[in-house]
Amino acid sequence: MQVKVAIGTIAFMLTMIVLGYAALREPARLDESTGAFVGRSIETGGQIFDANCATCHGVNGQAEECYDAGSGEAIPCKGLPLNSYFLVCGEPSQRIVDLGWEGTKFQYIERTVSSGRSGTLMPAWLDQFGGPLRPDQIKNVTLFILNWGDEEFCAQEPSSFAWPDTVDEFMAMDDVQAGDPEAGADVYLNLGCNACHGMPDQEGSNAVGPWLGDIAETGATRVEGQSAMEYVYHSILDPNAFIAPDCPTGPCTDPSLMPGDFAFRMSTNPQDMADILSYLMGE
Ligand code: HEC
Numbered sequence: 633m634q635v636k637v638a639i640g641t642i643a644f645m646l647t648m649i650v651l652g653y654a655a656l657r658e659p660a661r662l663d664e665s666t667g668a669f670v671g672r673s674i675e676t677g678g679q680i681f682d683a684n685c686a687t688c689h690g691v692n693g694q695a696e697e698c699y700d701a702g703s704g705e706a707i708p709c710k711g712l713p714l715n716s717y718f719l720v721c722g723e724p725s726q727r728i729v730d731l732g733w734e735g736t737k738f739q740y741i742e743r744t745v746s747s748g749r750s751g752t753l754m755p756a757w758l759d760q761f762g763g764p765l766r767p768d769q770i771k772n773v774t775l776f777i778l779n780w781g782d783e784e785f786c787a788q789e790p791s792s793f794a795w796p797d798t799v800d801e802f803m804a805m806d807d808v809q810a811g812d813p814e815a816g817a818d819v820y821l822n823l824g825c826n827a828c829h830g831m832p833d834q835e836g837s838n839a840v841g842p843w844l845g846d847i848a849e850t851g852a853t854r855v856e857g858q859s860a861m862e863y864v865y866h867s868i869l870d871p872n873a874f875i876a877p878d879c880p881t882g883p884c885t886d887p888s889l890m891p892g893d894f895a896f897r898m899s900t901n902p903q904d905m906a907d908i909l910s911y912l913m914g915e
């Protein structure tokens with residue numbers, strides 16, 4: 633009798649241990665399956681990106697290398713870089729703070745992709761707004777974009793060249809040569825200024841920001857005491873320092889729609905600044 637009780641007790645305890653272990657494992661198993669689910673979403677999102685977005689936002693979302701979807705020929709990138717520290721790192725990320733967006737970066741990207749950006753080349757993608765993608769596909773591509781901001785990528789904030797306070801001091805630096813307007817025209821396209829400002833030699837070609845074809849004159853009238861060149865230098869480094877009055881769709885919004893990361897993006901080659909200034913000053 634006593635033996636039976638003992639066996640019963642041991643069996644009961646063993647059952648509890650097995651059940652308890654299974655219960656403890658349960659959250660871990662759930663995590664693994666959500667992980668796998670997110671992994672699949674990102675993978676699908678990557679396919680959606682390559683098929684629909686890379687023509688404008690570039691291979692790997694870097695807006696550096698773009699190919700025509702039909703012919704496969706290399707073309708200039710028309711979209712902004714999305715694989716960018718300022719868009720995908722931190723919550724809220726710097727881009728979202730600069731735009732005064734109230735919400736998460738996920739919501740910002742999901743919304744922008746869904747409804748597009750009117751007045752720009754960025755189309756609406758959600759079926760409900762006439763686009764080709766379902767809500768779950770928009771979510772997948774959003775997860776894919778945010779996945780660029782992994783721990784390693786976000787661990788190091790890009791460091792900026794120490795831009796001097798005035799354009800004269802900048803131009804006087806030992807490493808900076810007199811600007812080359814032809815090289816400046818390439819920089820203008822490579823950095824995607826044309827996506828918003830159009831081409832300086834085509835009045836009215838601007839979609840989002842002011843036309844820059846006459847900035848050599850109007851620039852001198854913006855901020856008391858600043859020459860046109862000084863003004864453009866500061867406009868590029870810190871778009872919110874002064875908000876231009878007129879944008880193609882009405883008064884320019886504050887905060888500025890212009891990305892605030894050119895100070896970083898031009899850090900790898902500050903000569904680009906001298907070149908783009910000479911291009912815009914029509915020298
Ligand atoms: C025809 C060119 C084009 C295509 C194709 C395109 N975009 Fe864009 N996209 C743009 C342009 C131009 C902008 C900048 C809009 C502006 O001036 O505010 C932009 C902006 C964005 C932004 C906001 C970036 C920021 O920093 O504010 C996101 C996110 C984005 N696009 C995602 C996508 C995704 C995802 C796809 C594919 C489903 C896509 N885009 C396809 C041209 C394009």
Ligand code: HEC
Nearest residue numbers: 823825828840841842864867871874875876884888889890
């Ligand atoms: C995503 C759109 C966008 C891109 C890309 C962009 N800008 Fe802008 N930019 C704007 C908007 C909107 C304004 C007006 C609001 C303001 O003053 O910041 C502006 C303002 C300016 C001004 C002041 C214009 C005036 O009439 O006072 C200059 C100069 C300028 N941008 C130069 C550039 C250059 C150079 C580039 C590329 C390196 C660039 N922008 C890229 C949107 C953009």
